[in-house]
Amino acid sequence: MLNNELTKLLKIEFPIIQAPMAGGVTTSKLVAEVSNSCGLGMIGAGYMTPLQIRAQIREIKELTLNPFGVNLFVPNKYEVSEDDINSANQILNPIREQLNLPQKDSNEIPTTTFKTIFETFMEQLKIVIEEQVPICSFTFGIPSKEVIAELKQANIIVIGTATTVREAVENEKAGMDIVVVQGSEAGGHRGNFINSHQESLVGLMSLIPQVSDSISIPVVAAGGIMDGRGLVASICLGAKGVQMGTAFLTCVESGAHKVHKDAILSANEDQTVLTRSFSGKWARGIQNQFISEMRNHETLIPDFPVQNTLTQDIRKTSAAQNNKEFMSLWSGQSPRLAKDVSVELLMKKIMAEAKSIIFDI
Amino acid sequence: MLNNELTKLLKIEFPIIQAPMAGGVTTSKLVAEVSNSCGLGMIGAGYMTPLQIRAQIREIKELTLNPFGVNLFVPNKYEVSEDDINSANQILNPIREQLNLPQKDSNEIPTTTFKTIFETFMEQLKIVIEEQVPICSFTFGIPSKEVIAELKQANIIVIGTATTVREAVENEKAGMDIVVVQGSEAGGHRGNFINSHQESLVGLMSLIPQVSDSISIPVVAAGGIMDGRGLVASICLGAKGVQMGTAFLTCVESGAHKVHKDAILSANEDQTVLTRSFSGKWARGIQNQFISEMRNHETLIPDFPVQNTLTQDIRKTSAAQNNKEFMSLWSGQSPRLAKDVSVELLMKKIMAEAKSIIFDI
Numbered sequence: 001m002l003n004n005e006l007t008k009l010l011k012i013e014f015p016i017i018q019a020p021m022a023g024g025v026t027t028s029k030l031v032a033e034v035s036n037s038c039g040l041g042m043i044g045a046g047y048m049t050p051l052q053i054r055a056q057i058r059e060i061k062e063l064t065l066n067p068f069g070v071n072l073f074v075p076n077k078y079e080v081s082e083d084d085i086n087s088a089n090q091i092l093n094p095i096r097e098q099l100n101l102p103q104k105d106s107n108e109i110p111t112t113t114f115k116t117i118f119e120t121f122m123e124q125l126k127i128v129i130e131e132q133v134p135i136c137s138f139t140f141g142i143p144s145k146e147v148i149a150e151l152k153q154a155n156i157i158v159i160g161t162a163t164t165v166r167e168a169v170e171n172e173k174a175g176m177d178i179v180v181v182q183g184s185e186a187g188g189h190r191g192n193f194i195n196s197h198q199e200s201l202v203g204l205m206s207l208i209p210q211v212s213d214s215i216s217i218p219v220v221a222a223g224g225i226m227d228g229r230g231l232v233a234s235i236c237l238g239a240k241g242v243q244m245g246t247a248f249l250t251c252v253e254s255g256a257h258k259v260h261k262d263a264i265l266s267a268n269e270d271q272t273v274l275t276r277s278f279s280g281k282w283a284r285g286i287q288n289q290f291i292s293e294m295r296n297h298e299t300l301i302p303d304f305p306v307q308n309t310l311t312q313d314i315r316k317t318s319a320a321q322n323n324k325e326f327m328s329l330w331s332g333q334s335p336r337l338a339k340d341v342s343v344e345l346l347m348k349k350i351m352a353e354a355k356s357i358i359f360d361i
Numbered sequence: 362m363l364n365n366e367l368t369k370l371l372k373i374e375f376p377i378i379q380a381p382m383a384g385g386v387t388t389s390k391l392v393a394e395v396s397n398s399c400g401l402g403m404i405g406a407g408y409m410t411p412l413q414i415r416a417q418i419r420e421i422k423e424l425t426l427n428p429f430g431v432n433l434f435v436p437n438k439y440e441v442s443e444d445d446i447n448s449a450n451q452i453l454n455p456i457r458e459q460l461n462l463p464q465k466d467s468n469e470i471p472t473t474t475f476k477t478i479f480e481t482f483m484e485q486l487k488i489v490i491e492e493q494v495p496i497c498s499f500t501f502g503i504p505s506k507e508v509i510a511e512l513k514q515a516n517i518i519v520i521g522t523a524t525t526v527r528e529a530v531e532n533e534k535a536g537m538d539i540v541v542v543q544g545s546e547a548g549g550h551r552g553n554f555i556n557s558h559q560e561s562l563v564g565l566m567s568l569i570p571q572v573s574d575s576i577s578i579p580v581v582a583a584g585g586i587m588d589g590r591g592l593v594a595s596i597c598l599g600a601k602g603v604q605m606g607t608a609f610l611t612c613v614e615s616g617a618h619k620v621h622k623d624a625i626l627s628a629n630e631d632q633t634v635l636t637r638s639f640s641g642k643w644a645r646g647i648q649n650q651f652i653s654e655m656r657n658h659e660t661l662i663p664d665f666p667v668q669n670t671l672t673q674d675i676r677k678t679s680a681a682q683n684n685k686e687f688m689s690l691w692s693g694q695s696p697r698l699a700k701d702v703s704v705e706l707l708m709k710k711i712m713a714e715a716k717s718i719i720f721d722i
Contacts, residue, residue: 001722164631185564199631203546203564206585206694210630224567233594236718269571270525270560333567357597358722361362
């Protein structure tokens with residue numbers, strides 16, 4: 001049960017994928033340790049430059065001989081006007097004032113366009129192929145047929161992300177080898193790309209069996225899974241393995257800010273919320289002052305990645321001040337199960353618990 | 362694993378409770394068939410008069426010798442003014458017009474007060490005790506210490522409902538023998554009573570293990586569970602059994618309207634939504650015209666049970682016209698797994714699938 005088509009395809013021993021958390025969480029040590037512990041480490045490369053990705057891939061290759069992967073964000077079209085940015089800054093400026101940050105006005109429009117984002121994406125892909133990374137996963141959509149064909153030609157296993165049956169079916173049709181299904185429990189950004197945000201909030205108890213019945217490629221469950229119980233339950237529901245984010249985020253090797261780790265380690269299951277306030281895309285994190293202050297302005301928040309760029313100064317300064325109130329404290333719905341341990345110990349605990357459940361059953 | 366402290370406590374063979382769906386779904390045949398098939402049938406008695414409850418209990422006793430239970434709504438305080446009802450009716454009147462129903466004005470204030478609701482609740486309890494029903498479960502809160510003590514004195518097993526760890530802990534403290542944890546996947550009314558609606562939307566993958574770690578009484582999982590996969594998964598996560606609503610709602614013996622059954626049987630996992638529009642309390646059902654038309658008026662909807670009374674004519678007329686657009690089509694997030702079968706066959710399928718998963722594991 002724990003050795004199945006997923007572990008064969010990925011050439012790993014345990015059916016556990018470390019979620020590719022972007023924003024500095026997936027250090028080379030974290031990724032390599034997961035792979036060295038017989039799971040699959042993943043670089044959350046969405047926000048990284050092609051050169052940064054190459055450097056990290058090479059660093060990880062020095063730390064492990066086992067397979068690991070890279071996750072990329074499929075670029076989404078977005079529209080933003082000077083007015084949008086102006087009104088977003090009007091909302092953010094009082095918060096900047098609280099943090100002693102300079103005010104921003106409409107002249108400072110983020111310069112990244114969809115074209116440059118798309119070009120960066122193509123360069124990121126080139127690096128993945130050149131460096132012969134064995135696995136590449138995607139979030140926020142499905143890349144073009146040509147991109148998938150090129151990766152497959154290079155013998156790279158491709159993994160898609162889905163939040164509904166419909167999105168999973170589209171991933172299979174597009175030629176993905178594996179699909180990660182993200183339940184409503186999941187921390188961080190929502191991966192919905194066809195369904196609306198509301199439609200995409202399906203719990204794993206419902207999502208895994210309904211997706212498993214509808215597609216033939218291996219399903220990997222993501223969202224709130226933290227231990228052997230979640231692993232075995234996911235497999236009983238029809239998944240072949242799990243992808244875990246929050247569980248690895250609080251590990252010693254993770255690059256998450258200490259304030260972020262501590263916030264998860266002391267949070268309860270009823271303290272995470274869904275918000276667009278940090279990035280313009282819906283994401284789940286621990287409730288704090290920033291989310292509360294932005295709550296009444298949800299409709300005025302520009303799309304991802306514009307809002308993400310606009311809030312960068314606030315998030316960075318808050319982190320530098322060890323102030324959790326204005327940082328994005330991404331977390332799934334199981335923070336009570338988070339542990340401050342090494343990756344090696346976490347992996348051992350999960351597998352021991354999973355095996356004991358299977359034995360007792 | 363399938364025989365545990367829950368089945369011992371309830372004196373049933375299979376750890377499956379039929380959710381006490383109110384509003385005519387839980388016919389005597391449905392309840393008795395579930396109990397005859399070795400699960401626990403439950404009367405959804407929340408909206409029933411004491412005399413109706415007594416009659417149904419006696420009817421079920423004729424149909425089964427096995428244990429069954431009654432579920433009651435713990436009365437919640439609410440406030441409502443003539444203005445509230447006036448503005449609610451202003452929103453509902455255009456819908457009444459579409460259905461050729463007479464308009465309503467502020468003079469027709471529902472006469473039920475909290476006092477009468479509470480008195481009815483006490484009479485309902487009296488019937489349960491007099492009729493020696495072996496199990497009594499509660500939704501929308503925890504009854505007083507005195508009530509729980511009285512039920513226990515009468516050797517009645519008491520079951521509470523919780524949507525978060527905190528609510529589960531309160532149920533245990535109050536002396537409940539068992540707690541049903543309702544995940545965000547669940548259809549029908551949300552059972553949160555301490556936590557806010559948003560806080561209470563925790564998926565079962567997260568909720569079951571975190572509650573199980575925090576209390577000692579048996580945990581029963583509810584929400585999106587439809588088959589043997591969900592049963593075994595719930596038990597792996599720490600539950601001792603499951604409570605299933607939607608799965609029994611589409612059964613032959615259920616009293617749900619054919620239009621409601623058909624709506625579930627043809628729905629997808631991304632088509633249920635949370636709404637206060639029907640009753641004033643948040644509940645999950647299949648999206649339809651009523652929910653869409655009420656969407657922009659959420660804040661003007663009076664509290665439960667006032668809105669429930671106000672929408673009664675609309676729901677009844679819609680049902681009489683076989684028009685699904687103005688009925689409450691309660692459903693959990695797994696409608697793709699619903700089947701039009703007899704209770705006996707459903708129970709056999711679930712247990713066979715559960716045993717096969719346990720065997721294969």
